[in-house]
Amino acid sequence: MEKITKTKLDQFFYLLLAVSTFILTHAYNGIRHDGILYMGQALLELHSNLKLDPFFVFGSQNNYTIFSPFYAFFIKLFGLNFASIFLLLIAQSAFFTSVFLLIKKFTNFDFAFFGIIVLSIANPFYGGYGIFSYGEPFLTARSFAEPLSLFALYFGLDNKWFLAFGLGFLAGLIHPLVALPAVFILWFLFSKQYKSGYIALVLGIIFIVIGAYLGIHPFNKLFLTYDNAWWHLVNIHNPFCILSKWRNGNWFCLIVNFFIAVAGIFYVENKKLKDLFKSIVVACVVFFSLAQIGDMTRNVLAVSLQLWRISWVLQLIDMAFLPYLTYKMWTKNYVGKILTIIFISILLNQIENDYTTFFEAFLLAITILIFYKTNLNFDENIKRLFERKNFTWLFTLTILVLCERFIWLYEISFYPIDFQFNLLVMERCAYFTLAMVLFYAFAKGIRIDEKLLYIVSASSIVALAVSFFGIDFSSFNYFLGFNANPYMLNRAFVLFIIGILFILILRLKALGYVLIFSLFVLSILLWDQRGKWDLYIETHTTNNPFYKYIPEDSSVYFNGQLKYVWILFDRPCFYSRQQCSGDLFNRKSAFLIEKRLNLVKNNKKDILNLCFADKNLGFIVSQTKLIYKPVAIWHTGIKDGFDNLYLYDCKTLRN
DSSP states (O other): OOOSOOSHHHHHHHHHHHHHHHHHTSOBOOSOTTHHHHHHHHHHHHOGGGGGSTTTTTOOGGGGOSHHHHHHHHHHHHOHHHHHHHHHHHHHHHHHHHHHHHHHHHSOHHHHHHHHHHHHHSOOEESGGGOEESSOSSOOTHHHHHHHHHHHHHHHTTTOHHHHHHHHHHHHHHOHHHHHHHHHHHHHHHHHHOTHHHHHHHHHHHHHHHHHHHTOTTGGGGGOBOOHHHHHHHHHHOGGGSGGGOOHHHHHHHHHHHHHHHHHHHHOOOHHHHHHHHHHHHHHHHHHHHHHHHHHHTBHHHHHTTGGGHHHHHHHHHHHHHHHHHHHHHHHOHHHHHHHHHHHHHHHHHHHOOTHHHHHHHHHHHHHHHHHHTTOOHHHHHHHHTSGGGHHHHHHHHHHHHHHHHHHHHHTTTOOOOHHHHHHHHHHHHHHHHHHHHHHHHHHTOOOOHHHHHHHHHHHHHHHHHHTTTOOGGGGGGGGSOOSSSOSOOHHHHHHHHHHHHHHHHHOHHHHHHHHHHHHHHHHHHHBOOOHHHHHHHHHTTOSTTGGGSOTTOEEESTTOHHHHHHHHOOOBSOOGGGGGGGGTOHHHHHHHHHHHHHHHHTSSSGGGHHHHOTTEEEEEESSOOSSOOSEEEEOOOTTSOSEEEEEEHHHHHO
């Protein structure tokens, strides 16, 4: 591959572009998802009364991580807001660095740059229902376990086994479920060189069995199975942990990622990198087989280990090395070219959510096959296009591609699908088809008058203008805001912007440098995307008029919101859907939360009835004023949150 970088200054700005891309696609939207659970585990270290919360009362996964006291130390030192942001920035910096170094170990700076771009742009969600992703833009134990696992692989591939297993062990202390796949891969690589690895595996299995007989946590769950009632609750509240509950789309992504890794085994020449892909493929087969057995036997330990999490390593390594792998495949043979098109089209389809991508990929694959059948060199003909004498051909093909891309840009704004939208999709396909036909004519040396080519260009522009006549272009404003979920700029739009900047830096370096630096500054300014309400509660925490009225041992119900109760009051939450994540690990917890879930459902119309239905409930926070007199009223004045909140004392109502 021809080097795209020549100086240290070039490399600095390419790296800045990669960092900007990562920041734009990992915007911060506060403490959310299961970052709320990890925050609660840290608060438990500071407020022992939280042990009365249903999520903690019978024990939780907090018993298997050292992250909570670490997080709690920084909360006590700096406050919740600063601690969560500070630790997240450290974790994400480590994640970015670990990925970059891992790619660069086997390739060069250019492929490392492209690998970071693909990793930032590609769909990061893995497993069932797209619940989890790597490099998440909120703080959890995974935030640190992931880069530590990647650094462990980095040193393991360098035969620095003591350091590698040490980092893997540390990652396991922080998040054992995330670290386990990486440790297995390390063991596989180690065992290829040293037979003592198999002895260590046998000793490990013996230790687990003895631990199960002695009742040592968590190995005591080895001989424990989910009964029908408990298994039913797990199926309802944690379906992403059960393979039979996964959706077809989840399996499709997994299979594609698996075959990308298999392609790595055949097309990569570096032995160490080939071994890495082999170990990942083996780990996937072993882990998913055990996970399936665990599901079929309803084994608590096997299901709780969530062995399908090997997916995070599989998908991350695939995306990180995809530019290098596709380059190797493209330059190998025409089969490699076809595979390259398939992999890239699937990746783009996940970003764009547009089935036109598959049509274009299919058409491009057919074109390449025709070129090979007619002994026309596809790559050489692309180079010929840039010769001065072929300017008219290049101009015409460029116009067709730009028209196609403009429609694509409109499509990903998620404009409501209607008749006019479908016509645009068909027009986009027509532009791409015409471009392929003209390119083939150019390669075959078919003479076409230059005037006719210019007419094609002009007609394409006019047709595009007519197609967009009367369309409301305000839909393009979508790109300037952040999605409600997953709280990030549209990835396809980011790819479009950085693509332009990449071309600029190749041709107009000074301008490219200025624009890249501007994008970097803009990405930092846009990073914190919290609404006013979340920003307020995370910075003010217990500074509210309700806090002093609620005793430490009282539980609070606040519209099913776990985050608000824990942050605003430091009190146990009566019920929240997020507490159901504990169903997987503890039967008593599962049934307690299910009981409260049913109470909340049955009393939805008159929420104050909860006070009489369960005497464990201490207070209710309501968004509306109810028939009884509230203990206190909080006029928040925050429009995107709750303008007015009312506090009701259940004990007073019961009396």
